Amino acid sequence: MREWLWNALCEVVLHQTYSNLYLKNHLQELPEKDRALASRIFYGTLQNYVYCKAAWQRFAKTKVSGKLQVLLTFSTYQLLFLDKVPEYAVINDAVDLVKKNSSKQASFINAILRKVTREYFDLPEDEIKALALETSLPEWLVKMWKAQYSMEEAKAFAEATLDTLPVYAAINPTNQTAASRKEIESWQKVQDGLYVYPKTSVANDPLYREGRISILDPGSYAIALYGNPSENEKVLDLCAAPGSKTMIMAEQMNNLGHIDAYDLHEHRARLIEQDMNRLHLSNISAKAADSTMIEPTKDYDLVLCDVPCTGYGVLARKPDMKLRLNPEDMDQLIPLQAKLLEKGSEAVKTGGRLVYSTCTLNKKENEKQVEKFLKNHPDFELDEQQTLYPDGNHDGFYMARMIRKK
Numbered sequence: 001m002r003e004w005l006w007n008a009l010c011e012v013v014l015h016q017t018y019s020n021l022y023l024k025n026h027l028q029e030l031p032e033k034d035r036a037l038a039s040r041i042f043y044g045t046l047q048n049y050v051y052c053k054a055a056w057q058r059f060a061k062t063k064v065s066g067k068l069q070v071l072l073t074f075s076t077y078q079l080l081f082l083d084k085v086p087e088y089a090v091i092n093d094a095v096d097l098v099k100k101n102s103s104k105q106a107s108f109i110n111a112i113l114r115k116v117t118r119e120y121f122d123l124p125e126d127e128i129k130a131l132a133l134e135t136s137l138p139e140w141l142v143k144m145w146k147a148q149y150s151m152e153e154a155k156a157f158a159e160a161t162l163d164t165l166p167v168y169a170a171i172n173p174t175n176q177t178a179a180s181r182k183e184i185e186s187w188q189k190v191q192d193g194l195y196v197y198p199k200t201s202v203a204n205d206p207l208y209r210e211g212r213i214s215i216l217d218p219g220s221y222a223i224a225l226y227g228n229p230s231e232n233e234k235v236l237d238l239c240a241a242p243g244s245k246t247m248i249m250a251e252q253m254n255n256l257g258h259i260d261a262y263d264l265h266e267h268r269a270r271l272i273e274q275d276m277n278r279l280h281l282s283n284i285s286a287k288a289a290d291s292t293m294i295e296p297t298k299d300y301d302l303v304l305c306d307v308p309c310t311g312y313g314v315l316a317r318k319p320d321m322k323l324r325l326n327p328e329d330m331d332q333l334i335p336l337q338a339k340l341l342e343k344g345s346e347a348v349k350t351g352g353r354l355v356y357s358t359c360t361l362n363k364k365e366n367e368k369q370v371e372k373f374l375k376n377h378p379d380f381e382l383d384e385q386q387t388l389y390p391d392g393n394h395d396g397f398y399m400a401r402m403i404r405k406k
């Protein structure tokens with residue numbers, strides 16, 4: 001398992017592979033009994049990467065190769081955060097892994113990891129610097145949260161990036177048998193239609209394969225329901241792939257009415273189609289399109305703009321993003337979000353609903369974006385907006401619902 005973890009983390013850290021995609025494709029290479037611990041170490045290391053790296057780097061006086069950095073970091077994670085594996089076993093495993101290549105490196109690894117266990121790692125006194133290091137986030141993000149929300153909220157957001165969140169399953173009400181319904185209803189219910197998923201492997205679960213359930217965060221579920229999609233309505237989903245919210249809307253509509261689901265790339269539009277087929281839904285047309293360029297008819301009851309965003313609300317589930325955060329991403333995303341909202345609004349009929357949503361915690365992409373839109377569009381009014389704060393049960397999201405008055 002240690003060698004598997006080392007390779008897995010090298011793939012994500014050094015070769016930019018997405019963490020959830022890697023686990024989905026490779027976790028089954030491990031024996032069933034090791035999978036839960038391997039996932040814990042994999043995600044835990046990525047969530048705490050900067051902190052763990054800093055904890056061993058204090059003792060390294062020479063340059064360390066990328067692969068050895070990963071080994072030291074995931075061993076440090078186990079030493080500092082896990083009590084399941086004894087310290088001597090973590091250090092011996094790391095030493096054994098490098099011994100195959102060089103005995104000199106083995107003694108170096110041994111010396112560094114022993115120091116990590118012996119010498120306490122002090123945090124900086126400055127509260128922003130300390131929080132950033134403790135939660136493995138860049139200082140600019142913590143500063144931005146403090147300026148936009150408050151220090152208390154910045155702390156809550158940052159700490160939430162270290163949470164291990166439950167997996168949730170939404171029941172597909174249009175495709176159940178008595179037996180499947182009975183099994184799903186025996187799970188812990190979160191709200192109508194949404195349950196805590198109790199198994200370890202979704203891909204092999206017949207309930208998933210036969211389209212009885214979908215896996216998604218309660219925040220995504222809430223966004224899909226926020227516009228109240230109803231039977232026989234006409235709905236436009238402008239940024240739809242891979243389609244989690246499209247599917248929930250289609251199910252709420254009882255597989256009646258129609259959803260036009262667009263996404264930029266052909267391969268992503270096909271993901272929507274695949275999920276629609278898995279769930280036995282037929283009220284969706286998936287199409288590859290640049291939604292900033294479409295010329296929609298103004299007859300949609302509901303338009304969902306679930307725009308591309310910086311994703312600061314979903315760092316707990318996608319911890320590899322913590323290694324690649326860049327404030328400049330916003331510069332491209334904010335104008336794109338505004339264009340998508342503008343296009344989406346053109347499709348809403350009089351009296352219809354326009355939902356704008358993100359999975360980020362950044363007022364420039366959320367409240368400010370909606371405020372700017374409403375200022376330029378007196379024909380729309382804000383019905384409601386809310387930010388779902390990440391809290392150990394779910395990710396962080398923002399959603400706003402607007403109504404076209406004329």
Ligand SMILES: C[S@@+](CC[C@H](N)C(=O)[O-])C[C@H]1O[C@@H](n2cnc3c(N)ncnc32)[C@H](O)[C@@H]1O
Pocket residue numbers: 220238239240241242243244245246262263264265268289290291292306307308309
């Ligand atoms: C937040 S994700 C959507 C998630 C999706 N609504 C769901 O629930 O599964 C944003 C999506 O916007 C798409 N996108 C980015 N630019 C776009 C554009 N100009 N036109 C259409 N889709 C775009 C991305 O490919 C990505 O799939």
